[in-house]
Every structure is written in C-alpha cells, then in structure tokens.
Amino acid sequence: MNEPLALSPAMHTVLASAVHSLLKDPRLTGRSDLVRLAAVVLLAKAPSGSAVVDMSSRDVGGWLGCSLSHVGHTAVPGLKATDAVLCRPNRTDEGRTEGLRLELLPLREARAAADGSPLAMLTKRELATLLRFCEAVTCPGWSPSGKAETPAGFMAHRRGRGAPTDRLAMVLLSLEARTDGRVRMAPGRVPQGFRRADATVARLLNCAVEAAAMVVDRLVAAGHVELEDTKRPGGERLRVPAVAAAHARVRQSVALEAAASASPVAEAEAAGQGPCSRCTDAENEAETDSESEAAGMALSGDGWAQESLEDVLLTADACAFGDQPTEHTANPQVSRGSKNQPDKAVCADLHTAHTPVAALSGFSAGDREVFSGSAVEGRGRRRGRACAGEDSAGADAPRPRTGRTETGADPLRGDKPEKLPGRSTGTGGARFLRAAAVPQDLAEALAPVAHLWTGITRLSTVKWLAKAVRAELVRLSGIVGPELALRALAARLTRRLDGQGPHAVRQLVGWLLHRGLPQRSGCWSFLCDDGYRLDTGDPCESCACLIDDRRSVRRSIAATVDVQLATASPRLRLAEVERRLREAHRAKAAADQALRHERETQNRAQAQAQDQKQDQDLRRAAAQRRRQELAATEAAHAAMACRECGLPDTAGECPVCAFRKRTDELIGQAVDLVVALRVDSLDLRAVAEMTSRVEQDTRTVIERAHARAQTADSSADPGVRAHEVQQLAAKLLAQRRHWALQRLAESEPADEAAERAYQVALRRTHWNATPEKRREAAEKAAVSARQCVAQDLLTEFLTDLSRARANLAVPPERVPWKERLAKLASGDQAQPHALRPVRRRTVA
Template sequence: MRSALLSSVWTLFADPRLDGASDPVRLTSVLVLAKAPAASSHVITMSRDLAGWLGYGVSHVLHTVVPDVRASGIATCVPARDAAGWTHALDFELLPLKEARGRRGLSPLSLLSRRDLATFLRFCEAVLCPGWAPRDRPATPAGFLALRRGRGSATDRLAMLLLALSARADGRVPMASGRLPKGCNRSEATVAKLLGCSVEDARPVLKRLLALEGVAWDRPERYGEDRLLVPAIRDAYERARAASKAAPEPSAEDASASPAPAAPEEPDAGCARCGDEGECEGLLLAGDGWAQLSFEDVPVEVPGACGVQEPDVEASSQVEAGFDGGSGEAVGAGPHTAHPPVVSLSSSSAGALDCFSGSAVLGEDRLRERAGADENLPGASGALAGAARGTGPLRGEQYSASTGSGWGSPVRTGGFVRPVGVPEDLKVALAPVAWLWAGLERASTGAWLAKTVRLELVRLRSFVGDGEGVAERRLAERLKRRLDRQGTRPVQDLAAWLIRRGLPQNNGCWSNLCDDGIRIDSGGCCPSCDCLIGDRRGLRRIVATEVAAQHPHVAAGERRGVYEEALRAKVEYQSTVDVVRRERAAERQVAFYAAIEEQKAQLAEEEVRRAARPCEDCGRAEAAGLCPVCSLRRSTKALVDQAVDVAVAVRADVDDPQAVAMLTAQVGEDTWAFVRGAVASDGADDPVCRAFAEKDLATKVLEQRRQRALERLRESGPAGMEAAHVRRMTLHGMFPTDKNRERAEKAAAKARERVAQDLLREFLGDLARARAAAVPRERPPAWSERCLDLADRPLDEDTVAVGAGAGRA
C-alpha cells in the first residue's frame, strides 16, 4: 500500500502542469487526490478547511493558493455559491486523476481503489489534519504536524508527508544515493530530492522538522547526521506488532482436537484479506469526499471485526498523536487480526517445501500417484480422506464436495462431480436465467457464454456509464422480458437462446438506445417508439373519421370491414410514397457520388496538365510549372531578402531613402557572394545539391542575423527599462530571498526578450513603409484623357440600344 500511494504521488508530481509550481500548489494537489472519491475526480471543500490542511490563513488561500492552482492547470476550481450569491465552498477537479481514469491504463492514479484512497486519506489525517469534532460523527484528532503554520508551512508539511510515505516499517527513511555536494550531508540531500529543490533550500526545512520532532536522527552515534527516521511511523508499527503478539493464537493440536465453534449470528464476521468467510468491508471508510468515516467509527461491540474485541483493550492509533500534545490522544483501530492457519502443516505438506503444491516423492507418505498434502492427517477433511483412500480424483482432475451445491449443474469429470456455476461477476446480470444455467453440460460452454455476456456488458456500459451495477441490471431486465415473451414454451438450449434472443438488442425505432421500446440509459419508455405509436394511432383515427363521413349509412356489422379496407389502402398508399421517396433519395445519392467521381476525374486531369507544364524560370519540360532547382532558388532568394532586411532594418536610417537603397544593395551583394562562394567551395556538381546547399546556408545566415539583432535590441534602452520595471513589480510585497530574486530575474529576462521581438518587428515595418514610399506612383489619367479614349471606341448593338432607351426616357 505504501509503494502504491508513493507511486501515485510521484506520478502526480511528474505531470508537466506542475513544473515550476509552488509547494502550496503541489500539496493542494496531493490533498485533493487523497480526498477524491473512488468514482469521481471532484472534491468540494471549504476554504477554511483547506487553509487548516495547508497551515495558512483563509485570505492567503483564497487570494494566492487557489489562483495559483488555477494558473498551473493541474486542477479546476469552481466556487460553489448559495442562493444569495455568496461563495460557501470550492469545487476542485483533479485533471490528472480524471485523465488517468478516462484512459483506463496502468497509471498508478487509475489503479487507486476506494480502499487505497481511504487509506491515503487516513494517512494524511494522521500527519497534516488540523483536527475537528463534528456533532454527529466521531472526532478526528489533529495530525502530529498540525501546529506548523505560517510562512513555509506548506513546504514543511509536504516534506513531512513525503518522508512519512517513504519510511520503512522501522521508521527509517531511504537515503538519497550518489555523490554529495560539498558542505551538505545525506539527510539534506534526501529532503532536497523529495522536494525537488536545492540543498540550500532543503536545509532550513530539515532543521524545522527536527525542531518539531517530526523526524529524528537515526543512530547518530554511528551515522551522525546522515540517517533519518520518522518516530511516528516506528511507534505505530511497534504498537501493531505488540497488539498482534498479545492476541492468542490456537495451536494446530487444539484446532484439530476441539470441535468447531458455533458460528456467530452475524453473517459477515470474518476477513476477506485472510481468506476466512465473510468480509471486513464495513471497516473501510464508508464515505467519499471530505466527510468520510474512519476505523474509529466501527462500534466496539460489533462481533467479527478485525482487531482485539475485548472492551477493556484500548485500540491503538496507526500513527501517534501530535507532537505538541494539544490535539489529544489519537484514537484508531488496532492492527489487522492475525488469523491462525486454516490447515496444520506437516513435513510432507506444501509448507515444508519450496513453492511446490505438494510432494509425491520427498515426503514420508507413500502418495506417488496423487498429490495429497495433509491427506492422511487426523484433522483432514472427509473429502481429502476419501481421496487418500483411493476414491478421490487423480492429479490434474478437479474435485467437487457436493453434487448440487452452488450455482449450476453438476458435470462429471473422471468419475467425480464438478459444479458449473454462474461466475461471481455475472450473478446479477444472469439472475433471471440462473436456474437455466444448470442445463449446461460443459464447463467450456459456460466459460464461452460468460465471455459473450461480458462483451455485451461492455457494450452496455458505453451507453449507461461505469456506475455500480447499472449495466448488469439493464441486462437482467432484458433477459427477464425475453423470458416472459416465451410464455409456456420452455427454453431448450440456453446457449442458442442467449445468442439469438436473450443478448441481442432489439431496437423498436431508429434510436440506438432503444431496447424493446425501453431506453437503455434511463430505463423508461422510449420517446421515439411512443412517437411512432402515436403516429399509427393518429392514422387510425383519421381513417375512422373519413369512413364515418363517407359512409354514414353503413350498418354496424359492415363498418369494421369498410374501416379495415380504407386503413389498408391508406397504409399501402403511404408505403408507396415511402418507396418513391427512398428511390429518389437513392437516385440523389447516386448522382452525388457520380458528381464526386467526376470532380475527382477533373482534378486528376488538371494534375496531369499541371505536371506537363514547363518550368517558368528555366523552361524545362514537364516540370509542373517549376523545376526543383528553380524552386530551391526562389526559396533561397526569399531567405536572402529576409536576411538583408534584418541587417538593414537595424542599421539604416529609414528617413533617408537613398541611404536605405544603397545599404540594401551593398548588404545584398555581400550576402549573395558569401552564400554562393561558400557553396562553390564545397565542389558540388549536381545543380539540385548546389541549390539545396545554398538554401540551407541562407537559412543559417538568416537565423544568425536575427539572433544578433535580438542580442543588440535586448541591450537597448527600452528593453532595459521594461526589464527593470518587471523586476521591481515582481519583488513588490515579497521578501528579498534568493528564490524570489531568481523568479524576478526570470521575469525580467522574458520582458527583455519580448521588447526585443517587438522592436525588431517595428523596425522591419518601418523599412517596408520607407521602401513603399520611395517607389514612384503612376498618375491616374485625367477625365479629358479618358473621354478621348472612350470617344475612339466603336459602338456595339447593346450600347446603341441602351443609348436609345435613355434618349426616350
């Protein structure tokens, strides 16, 4: 359990959305994971409760922690408001948990069960819980780090939680391996590795935890300050071992000699972990979210509960109370009861060998043909004793203690009866046909049918979701309906009936959610089927009204025949109309696909014609309008022009068009000479290779000039002023620590880069406008010139007709 929870926490911290996040945000994500229900990723809590878990004030949580959680993207936080509009709670949704459960993979987050989440919640309560005493529920004591509040409390609490999760049963924390930095010990390096920070930042955290007695040095006389242990974890395991030793265990002789004790009145007395009958599921946390019950909520007088059952024995907490002593003694359930072994072991049993199920050669008993662990012992059961007498199954055969017990019919294998029962996970779904399952004659047939039923359940879950037992209930209702339709006719072959009638969905309308006129998702009547039924009833009413109006004097005995004839004619007419409509729709679809094929053919012809076009630059035949060499040369020219513009924009005075033109020509000649000269020196003879090399070199030149221009602009006055302003605003209201200064410097560097990009973009725009202004524009012709041109044009018939019409008007 410890490794599973620790893996989940590290998986959560490995999410990219937590990169660079603060310790309050990381601790909040861990707390939301611990509080998350097993079937959802939503956690609703109050701001004061979250403040108690983090060790901060309510104002700091609302104005700093919650906005940082939203900004990081690790979780969404929606305020829950009352009728008056006041925020009374916060609704968190942990996105990594939601995504992991949606993918249904092997992520540690998706593998967390309800038991795991409940255990993680109790563990966090024992370490960080602020403590509360509700009116109608047992009080929850404060964790042993509950008094750590104020600045840096989230960092200390997160470090303590990770140390407690990493600790072994003896309380010792695995130390970080590798070479240590100069001037630090291994304990500081371990805390730094857990928090993901530097050793300098981890050193004060470790000092505070030592002062709070959350951690201690492990054998300082031998290891000095290089080993850590968590005293709370060590003491909890010691109490668990002491309680398990105090519980009496009956010996094998007593178990075989004494009669079996009477079963208690409660049917659920036992433990699912150890194999005894019954379950201890009631001892798990019985709720989801922030108000979960715990082990202490189980009354002492419940028989069969795990742990010591005597009222005078005080149950010990799994983790000791707070170190401050002000939160009261932690009340918790005792350790899990150590049950005695079910069967006593002998020298020839599986317990005396290394991972073998039994011995047929090495033991003292002469059982070479059969595997008979404890078969001839005094306390062996009647079935095993019968096997030892030679009436049991041979090796590889399966044994059934009774011929009609459990679900299903007996199947004979090798002279012995083996029951074929309904699988445990399908008992709810197959409850209507459970009595028919007895007719199966082969276990393989039952396994094949069970696989088919599971596939149908998977399909139903795609409609109804993964709620507990919803798909199973829907399938059981379907099977019951199909059985009711059988009436007095018996089901002769269950397998054939399930495959053909029982399992297939019967859509009564167009909806995929309709099954025999019933909605799969809601279980109510299908509205589409109701609509169809209403249409048919309306048609019958219309026909009845028409018959009554057209034949008012028809006798009562003949009216039904006239009505049925009119209804048949109406239905046939509608059927004919529907056939015509479908034929026209089919014709339109055929025409549509024919148009698509025609367009494809036209595009193919256009592609062939385009491929046959010669190159526009060099005239090469069948070059699709542009050969590879000319295409590369055009790309190279565009890159060189951009490189020239970057160099000219930074150096030239855009107010002097003549200077801009001269500088552009000079930089262009130098750039082309460099590109062509460097490529020519390589000795490439192939024109395509040479053109590609020129383009690659032009790309590098453009990138180099852009980087140099940005470096110069980063050191400019506007960039420096913006960086100083951002640095000052970042440090405003914060303590001048190294971490805050580093954060301010990063923000200032981003501001410098942003200003440099804006300046370069502005310079390039000024250069483009200056070049556009330097190009002389053609003067538009005057009206007198345009009229002379129009007077020389001959008049056509349309112009004469229009002029004549205008004259008449």
C-alpha cells in the first residue's frame, strides 16, 4: 500500500538523523525557516550520485509556499548568503535561462569525506523515500501528461506569511511522530504560560517558545496537529493525525491481504458461512491427528505468532468492528443468567474469532471451554491445556481433560493459572530457579547472608549480584590483600545484619547494594569501616579520637550551661545544651567548608598558573620552531642558483637576468602598441611579420641609445648595464603609449565623444556662471571625454591583438569540406573559441 507517511522504524531513524544532521550544519544554524526548508527540499530531491538539483523558480515557490517574487528576492539570496548552497542559473545551449541549478554543499562534503555521517549514508532508496515523504507533506502537486499524477501534500494550501515555518514544523513533527501519530514531547521544565507542545516545537525549530506557540496555534487551527490531554497542566500530547491515519491504513491493508490469502475454511469461518472447526471436531479425532497436524503447522518466530484481535475483527464480514453478534452460537464461559432470559443474547460472545494464519490442531483446546488454539512449537508433553502439575514426573500419563481448575470453577478466557515457585514459564522468558546456591568462590564472604541468598529466584539476578560482590572483593583486596578480603567482607555483613535489630532483611538485592557492600568510613582513614579496622578487626583509633573530641565539646558546653543557667530546670538546661551543640556543629562545618573552599581555590589557581605556563612554553617553542623553519627556508632559497645563467647564491634569479627579463617584457609591450595601431588583427600573417620587424627595430633603437649614453666613466658591471637598458626600454614604452593616445584622441570616435561632452557640459553648467566659465568647463569635459575614448580604444586594440596572437599560436584545425558543409547545412555556424573573429580596427 502506497503510504509515504507510514515509515518503518529503521527508515524513520535514518531519515530523521539525516534531516537533523543537515539542519545542525553551522552554515544553516540561525538562518530563516525559508532557507532551512529549502535545504531539506534539496536534500529530498538530490540524486544519489551528486548533490545538484535543477529546479524552476515556480517549483521552488510551490515547495516553500511563497510567490515567485519572494523566491527571487528572498529565497535565492538567502541560500547564497548561507554558503551552504551554490545557486546559479541553468541555461540551455542557446543561452536561454530555464531555471536554477542548486548544489547542496553539506551533502557533497559528507559524501566526499565518507566519515559515516547520516548524510553520507543515505542510499538511493532512502532518498526516494524521503522525497515521497516530503511530497506527502509540502509538495505543490502536479499532473504531467503521460505520467502518474503527484497529489499535493496536506500542507500545500498553506501559503503566504509564515508558510515556510509551518511547513518545516510539519515535516519535522511528521518525522518525529510514532505509529499512533504522537510526538515525543520535550522533557524538562516548561516556561510559565506556555504548553509542553510549544516547547517541543521550539526544540525542533530551534526558535523561541513564543514563536513556537504561534506555530502550534496555527497548525491546530488548520487541523494538521491535535492536542490531547489538555486538561492536565504540562501533560498534553501532540499528535499528527495524517501519520496516524497512514499507519492505520497500512494495518488495515495488511489485515485484508492476510484475510484474502487465508485458507477456504478460515475464510468461511471469518465470514460466518460455516461453523468453527475447533468447536465441531470430535475429541477422539483431535487426539488421534494431533501429531500429524502439529508437524504441518506454519508458525513463525521463536514460539508462535498470532495477529491482534483488531486485525482479526477487521477481516470478519459478519459484523462490523466492535459490534456484538445477535445469535448465541457458542458456549459462554460465564454464567448464563436467569432462566427468564430470552433466546437473543444481550452480551458479547466470549469465543473470539480465530486467526486466519494459524493452522488448527486437533490436539488443541478448541473443543473445551478454556483456551483456544495451540501455542507450542513442535511436539511436546504440554500441547493440551495448562493445568497444575503438568511438569511433574508423570507428565506422560493420561490426565483428565476437564475444563475446571482445582477450585472447581470454570476459568474465564484470559485467566492464567497461578505460577508455582521455582518453575520455568517458557523458553523465551526469564529463567526461574527453585533454590539459588551461593557461588563457591563467595561462600566465605556471603556466609552471613547464605540463608537469604536462597530467596533469589532468577539466575540472571544471581549472576549480576555475584558480579557486584566480586567487584567489592577486588577493591578490598587492594586495601587489605586477597587473603583478608573475604574475611573483612564477611565481618562487614555480620555487623550490618546485627545493626538491623528486629527488622528483617526483606529484599537481599537492594540491601546488599545499598547497605551491605558499601564501605562506611567514620574518619579519615581508608581502613576504617563502621568504626572498625579492615585489616585487624579492632576498633578504629581515629574514630575513637573523634568521638572523644565530640564528647569533650559536649561536656564543655554542658558545664558552661550549668554555670550560666544554674537556677533553670534540667529540661531547659538540656534544651540549651542541644541548641549550643547544633550551633557549634554548624560553625565547625562552615569552617571546614571554608577551609576546603580555600584549598580548592588555591589548587585551582595553581593548576591554572601551571596550565598558563605550559601554554606559554608551548607557544614560545612553536614560535621558535616557526622562526627556525622560516630561516631555513630563506637560507635554502637564497642559496639557489640562477635559473638562467646558473650563478650561485642568487635566490633563483640574479640581478642581470631579472633586468633582462623585465626589459623583454617592456619591449613586448612597446611592440604591441605599434602593431595594434598599424596592422589589421584579422590578418594573422601581417601580424606576425609586423611583430618581428617592429621588435627588431625597437631593440636596435634601445642598443643605439645605450651606446650613445656610454662614456669613459660608465661602469663595466653587467648588472648596471642591464639596469640602464631596462630604464631605456621603460622610457621608450612611455613615449609610444603617449604617442598612441594622442593619435587615438584625434580619431573620429574621440571627436564625437568630445563634441557630445562639450554640449552636455554647456547645458549642465550653473545658470549664473559667465560664458567664459561655461566654455572652460565644456572644454575640460571634452578633453576628458577624448582621453577616455582614446584609452578605451587602445585597450580594445590591444585585446584584439592578444586574441590574434592566440590564434596565431594555435593554428586552426583543418576540417574536411564534408563535415563543414554538414555543419553549415544543419545551421551550426558557431566557431571555436580560439577562432573567434575580432573586429577590424586600424589607425592610419
């Protein structure tokens, strides 16, 4: 049955963990509910192989419950601001924008890390289930042509202000809901004036309780959420009816399928078309065929499986669920009432309908007025009915098959015979013992309570308690040694039992764990236990000293009271002594606490100072290590030889080679200025020839200028000469740039721009300015416009030249004429990027 909201327990855990892991991402924490709901939708729609989702703005608005304008102005910018979603337009090959291409970065990073996070563990099946779940909650719904229709979610009508918050809350509540639709409520104290449901929604949405209360009110008013038990303060229940209805439909579908696949006898019995085989089979036939039928029973599990009463009643066609049959067709298991009672029964028939999946056994109790059916796997001597003494030695002997108990009364259906002590109740339950013996290794230690140990009836409890006793023995062995540990524990248990007085020990387990085993020191000594030493068993001297000190204080206070209140009655003096003793005890406890607090403060301060010193030492060591690493790196870099000439200790490049490299760059820029203005960039051969000729001429000009600048006092150092050549190349580049800008400023586009700027400046000049000032301002604007156009034209010419150089460096691919004609016939005339044509611009 297709119920997206009815998740299995395993799928429920996986999806809830993945969604909460996504919302706990630091990039989504504190963001708006619109952005977080969009992230959940992207997770649901993400494919199993990537984290990229293509959606249109209309679809995004339908999922989030907002308009297209809100998607463009709020949702998409919000997703970009989180750094958790990459959002870019999805364009076709023609450049037309079709929608949005969204990539969920937390999902991509989790899959790349493969660290076992819930997002990384999502499979294709789980992602599809999450998508169907989100569709059932917040999908806008659509009906594509030729495909199955996707119905709208039950939150699709919620649009406008606050819709993303309500939709996100319903997605999280539906993920947290159990099979009955109830949501586990948030524990702890609830702020005054709010409900526990408000605190639960606030915990899920990570928002304030005030905002969550408004969300709960809106969901309750819309009927998507129900509040139960609202009369009890703080005890209300939050229920999602849609989830409960989905699980109910699944259970009903399973029950109907089980009824449809049942045997013909069971179908006839469920429909009321035939009598019950348990009530009509003869007793002798049941005893004869019991073993053969038991071998063919199809039972499941460790013992057996039976459907619930509601599932069985759903498959019955004779009556509706919960109705009572009108005819009295079976023997009742209670009193039949008075003789004047009419034939029509006024009470429900206590003989329940049989499950359609359990085969009927001839050796069952179906023909008796007791339990019906057989609940034993395989053969055994307890296949009939449960009665007293069936585990006795004579179990194989025939027993009377009466339907009465030892008291002589008929047991009601559902009543269980009283369990005998020390007897097992089945193979799958707890194991009971008739008498639990004390473990041999603990016999000496547990000798004082050996008579109480036999009262423990569970083997698991015996093992658990013996483990706790052995742990205490291990602790005592570390204090007094293994040879005295058993004796010390036995002496402790004897003292504790004697201290019970007339009160007997009723629960040995609790008494041992809370009274018998714990050590109670009366003083500072770790050997003291109830005022006795563990090693020798003698009274503790430290406890005696403490007792003497307390007695001395009491005597001192009593003597002082007798002197001060000599005329008072003994009762008043005793009350005054007790009061002063309490005050003295409080004062001493306060002093001890202050001393402990002071010592703890000192220890904490010393620990903090030591930690700070260690941190400082670590930081100093790290800084020193970093300085040494940097120094070593710099030394290694400085020791590198020149990559051009091989000169050692030049950090990879000597001054001469560096100047020559810079000179070559300047010469190349100067050559580009000339070639860009004089050659058509579409003519690649002319570009190559002009570049070679101008570069040779430029180098010749620089060499001649440098030779003329040489004098007798000039230095012969190669570095100095290379620097001088670089300076000459820079000066030549500046001259050529100035010349190029002048030529371009005199061009026709520059003249047009200057004229427009001149006219605009004349019109924009202040009204009270003189004609001379207006003319000066207009001329300045014209000159500025002319320079701007010249600069733009020069930049454009250089760009065209660089593209031509790129085409020159990568020769065009020769395509056969057949392929070129086929492309032209198909209309695909797009050229490669390397062969993109440039505009022809030259300056005479």
